Amino acid sequence: xAGVTQTPRYLIKTRGQQVTLSCSPISGHRSVSWYQQTPxxxxxxLFEYFSETQRNKGNFPGxxxxxxxxxxxxxxxxxxxELGDSALYLCASSQGxxxxxxxxxxxxxxxxx
Amino acid sequence: xxxxxxxxxxxxxxxxxxxxxxxxxSNSASDYFIWYKQESGKGPQFxxxxxxxxxxxxxxxxxxxxxxxxxxxxxxIAATQPGDSAxxxxxxxxxxxxxxxxxxxxxxxxxxx
Numbered sequence: 001x002a003g004v005t006q007t008p009r010y011l012i013k014t015r016g017q018q019v020t021l022s023c024s025p026i027s028g029h030r031s032v033s034w035y036q037q038t039p040x041x042x043x044x045x046l047f048e049y050f051s052e053t054q055r056n057k058g059n060f061p062g063x064x065x066x067x068x069x070x071x072x073x074x075x076x077x078x079x080x081x082e083l084g085d086s087a088l089y090l091c092a093s094s095q096g097x098x099x100x101x102x103x104x105x106x107x108x109x110x111x112x113x
Numbered sequence: 114x115x116x117x118x119x120x121x122x123x124x125x126x127x128x129x130x131x132x133x134x135x136x137x138x139s140n141s142a143s144d145y146f147i148w149y150k151q152e153s154g155k156g157p158q159f160x161x162x163x164x165x166x167x168x169x170x171x172x173x174x175x176x177x178x179x180x181x182x183x184x185x186x187x188x189x190i191a192a193t194q195p196g197d198s199a200x201x202x203x204x205x206x207x208x209x210x211x212x213x214x215x216x217x218x219x220x221x222x223x224x225x226x
Binding site: 004031033035042043044045048050055056058090092094097098099100101102103104105106107 | 144145147149154155156157158159162164202204206208209210211212213214215216217218219
């Protein structure tokens, strides 16, 4: 099976712009979670989608949003980018609704100038 | 203010020795725990997991120990190899709430030849 894929792998934006990141989970996986990884804050949970419904949301401002499509692919959007949004954004997929192995993609490296 | 990078504890071991990486988790309601390995430029890679109804689980060259009384998790790597050099994260989850993972700060493992 192919692993979790994320596109694009690298992205450079300027402050005030918006960005959309994409995640394709492992085939058959219905849960997709997003995480932000920075040197200052480590790995922080953004949100989780299961069967197109957001089930959990982390402590991030409303500029961060996401969605999941019927084929389980997910996108996250960050509007009005700030310098502090520069990070590695990671997507993880899991087969079931809870307590199963979660597999991470390689991440999207976002740099905000 | 300026963000300060997380200080990752570092564990240096000789090739062939056993490594023990420790983690304290925070939520007494957590019932699922995972260890991940992250190499530079890659997403976290699943190593081993354990549920709260167990106190020990073994995999290939790895063992995870769970002490719920003191909320402590450890990862033991037998016969550490240079390829084990990476950052190791523990993660906890309350599966009643879905697949949200809360990560520890990580430990840098360096294997010396």
